Amino acid sequence: MRLEYTERQKKFREEIRGWLAANVPKQPLPSFDTEEGFEAHRRWEARLFEGRWSAVTWPKQYGGHGCDLVEWLIFEEEYWRANAPLRVNQNGVFLLAPTLMEYGTDEQKARFLPRMASGQDIWAQGWSEPGAGSDMAAIRSKAVRDGDHYVINGQKTWSTRAVWADWLFGMFRTDPESSRHHGLTFILLPLDLPGITIRPIKQLNGLPGFAEIFFDDVRVPVGNRLGDEGAGWSVAMATAGFERGLMLRSPARFQQTARSLVDLYKRHRDVADTDPGIREAVLKSWMDAEAYTLATYRTASRLGKGAKIGAEASTNKIFWSELDLLMHETALRILGPLGELMPDAPSAGDAAHWLDGFLFAQAGPIYAGTNEIQRNIIAERMLGLPRS
Amino acid sequence: MDFTFEDQQLAFRDAIHKFLMVEAAPEMLREIWETTRTGRSAELRAKLADQGLTALSVPEEFGGIGLGDLDWVLVQQELGYFAIPDSLTDSAYLAVFLLNHLPADIALKREWLPRIASGNARVAVGHPVNPLVADAELADLLLLWHEDEIHALTRDQLQCEFNASIDLSRRLYRLNWTPTAATRICPARQGGALWRELLDRAALAASAQLLGLAQRMLDLGVDHAAQRKQFGKPVGSFQAVKHHFADVAVKIEFAEPVIHRAAYAVAEDDPRQSAYVSHAKLAAGEAARLAARKSIQAHGAMGYTWEADLQMYMKRAWALDSAWGDAKFHKARIDHSILADGAALGPGTTF
Numbered sequence: 001m002r003l004e005y006t007e008r009q010k011k012f013r014e015e016i017r018g019w020l021a022a023n024v025p026k027q028p029l030p031s032f033d034t035e036e037g038f039e040a041h042r043r044w045e046a047r048l049f050e051g052r053w054s055a056v057t058w059p060k061q062y063g064g065h066g067c068d069l070v071e072w073l074i075f076e077e078e079y080w081r082a083n084a085p086l087r088v089n090q091n092g093v094f095l096l097a098p099t100l101m102e103y104g105t106d107e108q109k110a111r112f113l114p115r116m117a118s119g120q121d122i123w124a125q126g127w128s129e130p131g132a133g134s135d136m137a138a139i140r141s142k143a144v145r146d147g148d149h150y151v152i153n154g155q156k157t158w159s160t161r162a163v164w165a166d167w168l169f170g171m172f173r174t175d176p177e178s179s180r181h182h183g184l185t186f187i188l189l190p191l192d193l194p195g196i197t198i199r200p201i202k203q204l205n206g207l208p209g210f211a212e213i214f215f216d217d218v219r220v221p222v223g224n225r226l227g228d229e230g231a232g233w234s235v236a237m238a239t240a241g242f243e244r245g246l247m248l249r250s251p252a253r254f255q256q257t258a259r260s261l262v263d264l265y266k267r268h269r270d271v272a273d274t275d276p277g278i279r280e281a282v283l284k285s286w287m288d289a290e291a292y293t294l295a296t297y298r299t300a301s302r303l304g305k306g307a308k309i310g311a312e313a314s315t316n317k318i319f320w321s322e323l324d325l326l327m328h329e330t331a332l333r334i335l336g337p338l339g340e341l342m343p344d345a346p347s348a349g350d351a352a353h354w355l356d357g358f359l360f361a362q363a364g365p366i367y368a369g370t371n372e373i374q375r376n377i378i379a380e381r382m383l384g385l386p387r388s
Numbered sequence: 389m390d391f392t393f394e395d396q397q398l399a400f401r402d403a404i405h406k407f408l409m410v411e412a413a414p415e416m417l418r419e420i421w422e423t424t425r426t427g428r429s430a431e432l433r434a435k436l437a438d439q440g441l442t443a444l445s446v447p448e449e450f451g452g453i454g455l456g457d458l459d460w461v462l463v464q465q466e467l468g469y470f471a472i473p474d475s476l477t478d479s480a481y482l483a484v485f486l487l488n489h490l491p492a493d494i495a496l497k498r499e500w501l502p503r504i505a506s507g508n509a510r511v512a513v514g515h516p517v518n519p520l521v522a523d524a525e526l527a528d529l530l531l532l533w534h535e536d537e538i539h540a541l542t543r544d545q546l547q548c549e550f551n552a553s554i555d556l557s558r559r560l561y562r563l564n565w566t567p568t569a570a571t572r573i574c575p576a577r578q579g580g581a582l583w584r585e586l587l588d589r590a591a592l593a594a595s596a597q598l599l600g601l602a603q604r605m606l607d608l609g610v611d612h613a614a615q616r617k618q619f620g621k622p623v624g625s626f627q628a629v630k631h632h633f634a635d636v637a638v639k640i641e642f643a644e645p646v647i648h649r650a651a652y653a654v655a656e657d658d659p660r661q662s663a664y665v666s667h668a669k670l671a672a673g674e675a676a677r678l679a680a681r682k683s684i685q686a687h688g689a690m691g692y693t694w695e696a697d698l699q700m701y702m703k704r705a706w707a708l709d710s711a712w713g714d715a716k717f718h719k720a721r722i723d724h725s726i727l728a729d730g731a732a733l734g735p736g737t738t739f
């Protein structure tokens with residue numbers, strides 16, 4: 001055990017810190033759940049790409065930085081510390097790309113990865129359907145083979161950033177006779193194909209952060225399939241594994257929130273201390289953000305030594321989503337009656353970004369596999385309890 | 389940056405686990421705790437010494453193995469898992485730490501360190517954070533705090549009054565003694581820092597034991613739930629029961645690295661070690677309390693009995709949760725460090 005950065009790692013931190021200081025926009029960008037904000041974030045992705053910072057864990061040949069996981073953590077720490085913009089292409093860069101690298105043909109990698117790294121293609125995910133939420137194996141949208149094309153019919157929903165995204169990756173039923181996990185195929189498709197209708201869905205904050213996607217005889221070339229026909233479930237599980245495991249939520253995000261919460265508490269201490277529970281919640285927030293960081297460094301070290309992430313990855317999702325709720329709830333307790341004010345309300349002051357974070361924190365225990373589903377996985381696969 | 393243990397540290401931990409599985413079976417420990425006055429067994433102590441556990445951090449020149457805090461922390465998790473009573477840790481880890489660091493009192497080291505290493509001496513440690521001293525009656529030597537001085541006494545130099553604990557393994561005593569120049573082995577000037585370092589090690593050891601206890605209670609609960617059938621099925625197949633255990637697994641998963649980081653900080657003399665140890669104690673206490681609550685729930689009425697082994701681990705967890713600094717004490721230390729002006733917080737400040 002050696003809990004210190006190497007000289008190389010320290011230099012890497014300096015390098016990224018310097019680049020961010022020179023490049024992070026001085027004014028925060030508008031939300032990427034608006035058309036204007038989406039394009040501003042796309043330009044930021046391009047800027048990151050120019051500095052070779054848009055996909056740090058990717059190999060250099062695809063436009064990445066070849067970073068190992070500890071360097072990725074350092075990058076994320078500096079990124080959050082610098083208050084840099086949220087990553088509009090995180091579904092592509094962090095979730096699809098590792099799967100593409102594992103299952104894609106050379107032709108697919110060359111075709112998709114560089115455009116993803118540079119923000120030319122922003123990706124959305126298409127798993128959920130009206131009848132297939134937690135039970136993803138209930139997917140019904142069909143992709144029927146017709147020569148060298150699939151013809152897609154059906155509906156996806158809750159697809160994050162699909163309102164303005166360029167491409168979709170997701171799962172479709174290619175074998176109409178099949179059921180459950182069989183006969184599903186992983187397909188990549190551009191969202192501007194004829195027959196696609198996108199209907200934005202407003203989220204809690206009123207912005208169209210996700211969308212429904214309707215497919216009406218949409219023709220997609222067979223070459224857009226990732227992995228074998230009918231092997232979609234195992235390909236998708238690789239994505240789910242990465243997502244739950246590490247890349248979806250780096251600890252730096254929560255450390256940054258914990259730090260802001262401590263600052264908020266200190267600024268409002270007189271009022272805050274009139275509720276004795278608040279101080280405890282502030283300390284707990286710091287402790288849990290720190291614990292999440294330590295656990296992630298430990299996982300990164302283990303992976304670096306060749307270990308695999310198993311069902312214990314499901315503990316991550318529960319831990320960070322509950323921490324995020326705790327921190328935002330605590331901030332609103334401190335802000336009291338100002339907490340309800342919308343960002344543009346003249347008296348909002350400190351309150352605005354906490355409210356937005358509070359709303360988004362409500363979704364954490366739901367997306368990427370609900371926390372109940374994660375608990376089932378922990379109980380059955382980690383603790384070996386009998387399946388019901 | 390490497391957050392993994394060395395292979396030989398893990399191998400030693402595994403060997404101790406296998407050894408205690410056989411030699412510290414619950415029925416045997418209960419027999420000793422429930423039927424003897426001292427609650428300790430010379431035979432078990434000799435076996436622990438054979439495994440090297442009493443010699444772990446005694447320097448080689450005094451007949452020990454000369455290992456450090458990081459080696460101890462993994463062993464402490466096992467001591468918790470098997471509910472090994474306080475005397476081993478107090479003698480072999482805490483007293484050895486104090487004796488080792490005494491300013492130049494070579495005679496005392498020569499006399500006691502080899503005896504501790506060979507398993508032939510028990511030492512009790514009295515720190516003001518604990519109102520009572522564990523295993524004082526049986527101790528061959530007692531190292532006691534007095535206004536930051538360290539005093540060394542033998543049994544005949546003090547009186548002790550037994551106080552029963554809910555944790556059947558514990559033997560707690562209120563001491564009556566008079567500090568004199570003859571009993572003083574270290575002045576307050578040096579003693580203050582030593583006692584602070586000692587407290588961090590003691591709280592760290594308790595944290596690691598609490599984590600081991602949490603894991604034991606989880607394992608007992610899972611075993612019970614897999615076997616006990618109701619409505620024609622194992623109760624462990626019911627989702628409400630599964631989710632109880634999953635919550636415990638989450639707490640353990642995120643407490644462990646906190647404890648290991650605290651051990652590293654203590655081993656490396658990190659200036660933030662006290663806050664890190666306090667964090668460890670709080671995280672481990674939370675995991676152990678939750679494990680106790682959820683495991684008794686999954687046991688049903690069986691969990692509320694004297695007969696089921698769960699009680700041994702549950703009670704020890706409740707006791708250790710407040711030993712070597714209770715939650716109030718450790719929260720105050722974190723509070724102090726996090727809310728201090730200029731405290732380094734946020735991304736990039738962890739290491």
Ligand SMILES: Cc1cc2nc3c(=O)[nH]c(=O)nc-3n(C[C@H](O)[C@H](O)[C@H](O)COP(=O)(O)OP(=O)(O)OC[C@H]3O[C@@H](n4cnc5c(N)ncnc54)[C@H](O)[C@@H]3O)c2cc1C
Pocket residue numbers: 124125126127128129132133134135157158159160161210363366367368369370371372373376
């Ligand atoms: C902000 C946000 C972004 C999203 N982005 C995307 C996206 O980009 N692409 C995409 O495909 N999807 C996306 N989703 C959808 C998300 O994956 C689903 O919401 C999630 O899988 C849960 O499905 P559901 O909403 O249908 O809830 P349901 O499955 O209907 O669940 C309702 C409740 O029942 C519980 N439940 C269900 N089954 C079980 C069980 N077996 N055991 C115990 N409890 C159970 C759930 O835990 C939940 O509490 C997003 C969701 C949100 C909130």
